[in-house]
Amino acid sequence: MMRKAVFAVFGLSIAACSSASDVAAITPDASASLDATATPDGSAPDGSAGADASAAPDGASGNACSLAASTSPTSKVSADGCAVLTRDASACNAARVAAGLTGDWLKFSCRVTLTVDKLTGPVPFVLVSADSQPDYLSNYFATSSACYENYQVKGMPTPNKIAVQSVKSKVPLTPDAKGVAKKTNNAGVAVNGVWLFNDAAAPPDDIYKAINSFDRCTGHPDPQNGGTYHYHIEPTSISNDDANLVGVMRDGYFVYGRRDLSLVVPSDLDANGGHTTVTSHSPNTPVYHYHLKQETSTNPGTLGQMAWFVGVGNFHGSVLP
Secondary structure, eight states: OOOOOOEBBTTBBEEEEEEETTTEEESSSSGGGGOOOOOSSSSTSSSOSSTTTSSSSSSTOEEEEGGTTTTTEEEEEEESOOEEEEEEHHHHHHHHTTTTTOGGGSSSTSSEEEEESSSSSSSSSSEEOOOOOOOOOOOTTOTTSTBBOOOOOSSOOOOOOOOOOOOEEEEESOOOOOOOOOOOOOOETTTSSSSEOSOOOTOOOOOHHHHGGOOSSOOOOOOTSEEEEESSSSSTTOSSOOOOEEEEESSOOOOOOOOSSTTTTOOOOTTEEEEHHHHHHHSOOOOEEEEEEEOOSTTTTTTTTTTEOOSSSBBOOOOOO
């Protein structure tokens, strides 16, 4: 029987098998398992179950948002009151390293499952799995959730509420440069497990108007995809005018903030928002990668409005099915 090596990296768990009937699992906490009714950190789907000393308090309920466990705010806060968060991934990184992951892969929150698979696809890939719930308070959680915060968005709130999703994205371990597909919805996954969308709203909506519906950390739930919380523009709990890792696109290339490793805003980005230079993942060898890219509206009603988008143009590399 074919020998198979697939490593599921989540928390401190690794599963390895040499045949379909030979599975050895190391799981220190049974709550770390992922199923249709639990988030990757073992909390209830609305984030209301459990508490952690590092979780953000909810002013309305006095409880703690368990989705915010292992995060801590930095001193950098957006004009809308969203702090860039530090995400402690130390609890899951030993397992990730054991599975062969290095560099910026180790910056993904432990709420994100990273499964290395070198045999079942056309090329080796990382299966990125999450629930697309933000790891901070939002007015778009259900009011019964400990992660709900009552505040007014800029001026065009949506009635939609955040719902637990099943994020599954196969990301090539070694991306190529054969991309032709346009970035659409679900173009990538952020370091906190939230979907990265492109620079367009569902027709006939204007994305620049839709920005007024974003919560204070620049995300909102999608009415056409069952309440999928996602980002179109700079996710200010992750990156705010800096070189931070934002996430990974489905073609395997990482996406960073507005600035490159030298803290300069690059002037040579291609139409897809990328260029080739050193990164925090590859500090000695220049590699292709994406950045947030500033675009300006040409639409009537929002003419001249500007925003930093996470997904523009086409994928530089091939996208796995």
